[in-house]
Amino acid sequence: MAKSTRDRTPDIDRSAGRSAPTGGGLRRSAPARPGLVLATMCVGMFLVLLDVTVVNVALPTLGAQLHSDVAGMQWVVDSYTVALAALLLTAGTLGDLRGHSRMVLVGLALFGAASAAAGLAPSLGFLVGARAVQGVGAAILLPCTMAVISDTFPDQRARARALGIWAGVSSLALPAGPVLGGLLVTAAGWRAVFLVNVPVVVAAMVACTRLVPPSGHPRAGGRGRADHQVxxxxxxxxxxxxxxxxxxxxxxxxxxxxxxxxxxxxxxxxxxxxxxxxxxxxxxxLLPPALMRSHAFVGANLVAAAMNFAGIGTIFVATLYLQEVRGHSPLRAGLELLPLFVPLAALSPLTGRLTARFGPRPPMVAGLCVGAAGLVALLLPTARSSYAVFLPALLGLGVGMGLLTAAVVTAAMNAVSRDRAGLAGGVNNTARQSAGALGVAVFGAVTGSPAHVRAFLAGVHVLGPAAACVWLAAAVLTVATVPAQPSS
The missing domain is CATH 4.10.860 (DNA Excision Repair, Uvrb; Chain A)
Structure with missing residues (x-):
């Protein structure tokens, strides 16, 4: 079948590991080991998402040693999230202009240096600043690792499978964060939570330099100074x-x-x-109007926002419920959340294969409906109910997000031409990160303090059906905007 203009990419000769030149002015050598390139990009993404959660269990210890109040400890988390959400769009565009592989190296370097600075921080203010720089590095890595995968796997079905693996490995960071953080703080103190990143980043940079060929698109090459300007x-x-x-x-x-x-x-x-x-x-x-006129692109990103708004908000409330209402330790609460995180990680590769075969719409609709059922189950827990009563909500949300994540990313990436892959990744992740922050704020405001158990649970019982309605509305939007079949 003839390739469309938007997919005019190098034809990979798998036996020789080379690409034939194509029209459109694009010249690029395909990686000889695409599997190793995918693994390297997964390492970068794993670190980004790990640092969203790993620091939480270290907060009481570092707060005591750095003489921080609650607000200061909050900013140790928030400075990372704000920088990450705010800079994703710009980072994606820089990747398109300067080369995705080059920007992955920049992101890794910033992330590693900031991790070392955070681990050696002499004061709370220094630590907050280092976390913000970590967020800048993470903002570069998030869209550019996705774009390198898109460059490495030009065939849309192969790309969908690769993005499924990427999403699955990345999702492992969510359950690994609290468990790994607890082990590191217990064994070596809170500074180890940050310093452990440094050798991993160095190894990832070496692998990226050796495995990923320089990427280039017509937009990044030789058509005048304006083409090189953000x-x-x-x-x-x-x-x-x-x-x-x-x-x-x-x-x-x-x-x-x-x-x-x-x-x-x-x-x-x-x-x-x-x-x-x-x-x-x-x-x-930075954000071409034509891109925002694409119903498929806008729809996929609105669904991604709805996914994180309800999903991350619920995870926040679930953690408060298990620790503050049920009185469980952070480590036990983290283990009890595994029925949510394990399906999210385990199903993402399967979703990649389903998306490659049937297109992103079926797994997106299925995930939203299953997740909505899990959210409705938030009506069940009480202050004295057993863990088994809370389990259906965790499983429903975990399976729903597991079916959604890879499919919604693929839907957004497929809706644009390859020379805008970095920007597409930036928009998609900006939608998800910003909506996740909004979800935490809204869910926390509705439930209030878990010290007031009755009011807190009343808020949870309101949020469950409300969030389910958001996801069902997203399912309708998916049917209306996302193509039914994979592009050929």
Missing amino acids: DRTGALACTVALATAVFAVIEWGRGAGVPVAGAALGVAACALTAFGYAERRAARP
């Missing part, structure tokens, strides 16, 4: 808008009050207006 005004406005919006959500969730959150939202609104104005005037806009 839309700086749009990038700055987008970063400010996202950072202040996420800041407002976090502050609202922490109970800082209307003045702080309202002021931040006002700044975000102004920056968003400036971003729209800049994009209309830019010769090469």
Whole structure:
């Protein structure tokens, strides 16, 4: 079958490990060992997601040693998340312009250096700053590892399977974070939580340098100085808008009050207006209007946002329920959350294969419906109910997210041309990270403090059906916007 214009990519000669030159001005050597390239990209993503959760169990110890209050410990987590969510769009575009493999090396270098600085931090402020730089490195790695996989596997079905493996390995970071963090803090102290990243990053950089050939697209090569420029005004406005919006959500969730959150939202609104104005005037806009006119692309990213809004919000509330209401230790609570995280990790490769065969729509709809059933089961737990009563909600959400993750990423990537793969990855992950932060804030605000058990559980019983409705609406949106069959 003839290839479409949007998939005009090198034909890989598997026996020789080379690519034949094609039209469109693209010249690129295919990696001789695509499996090892995939493994290297999975390592980078694993570290990014591991550092979302691994630090939580270390907070009491580092708070005591660095003389931090609760707000300071909160910013140890929040500085990473804000930087990650705010810079994803810009990082994806930089990957498209400068080369995805090159930007993966930059992201790894920043992440590794910041991890070393965090592990050696003499004060809380220094640690918060190091975590923010970690977030910058993570923001570069997230879309660019996806784009390297897209470059390495140009065939859409092979790409879907590879993204399924990528999503599955990445998902292992979620259950590994609390368990690994607990072991490291117990054995070597809180600094080991950050220092353990350094040798892994060095190994990943060596592998990336040796295995991943330099990537290049027509946009990144030789058509004038403007082609090598990032839309700086749009990038700055987008970063400010996202950072202040996420800041407002976090502050609202922490109970800082209307003045702080309202002021931040006002700044975000102004920056968003400036971003729209800049994009209309830019010769090469950061977020091309044509991209946002694609129903498949917009639909996939809205579904990704709905997935993390309900999923991450529920995980936050579930952790509070197990530790504060049921009185379980952090390690026991982490183990009790495995029925949620294990299906998420185990099903992602299967979802990749299903997506390659049937397209992303069937697993997306199935995952949203199963997850909605699990969310409705949040009506069941009480302060004295057994763990078995809580288990259906965890399993339903875990299976639902396991079916969704790889499929929704593939749907977003397939909706754009390959020369915009980095931007597509940035938009998709920005939607997910921002919606996850919003979910934590909204779910935390609705439930309130778990010290007030009756009000907390009443909030959980409201959130379950409400979140289920969000996911069912996302299933309808999937049917309306995502193509029924894989592209040939």
